[in-house]
Amino acid sequence: MRKIITKRLNRICSLCKKPIHVLVYSKGYSGGHYFGKIPFFTKRALDEAVKAGSHESKILGRSFQVMNKSPIPYKFEEYWECPKCYWNK
Numbered sequence: 908m909r910k911i912i913t914k915r916l917n918r919i920c921s922l923c924k925k926p927i928h929v930l931v932y933s934k935g936y937s938g939g940h941y942f943g944k945i946p947f948f949t950k951r952a953l954d955e956a957v958k959a960g961s962h963e964s965k966i967l968g969r970s971f972q973v974m975n976k977s978p979i980p981y982k983f984e985e986y987w988e989c990p991k992c993y994w995n996k
């Protein structure tokens with residue numbers, strides 16, 4: 908069965924800021940790598956969260972530093988990487 912292109916998206920690579928031309932098919936997409944939406948924080952929200960400190964917490968036998976206060980994101984944005992950045996990691 909041939910792939911049907913349902914949409915063309917123009918996105919910016921989150922790493923190198925180069926434009927990515929994404930082709931969306933009826934099943935899947937190509938041209939870029941999508942990691943989902945990631946939160947963005949203001950510097951103030953981050954500073955407040957850092958000031959509140961963190962504590963150690965054990966999850967599945969491993970120790971993690973968990974922030975006492977989670978910063979509140981002011982926006983969520985799609986995170987894309989172009990194939991070049993994706994494969995050069």
Ligand SMILES: [Zn+2]
Pocket residue numbers: 920921922923924925988989990991992993
């Ligand atoms: Zn890139």
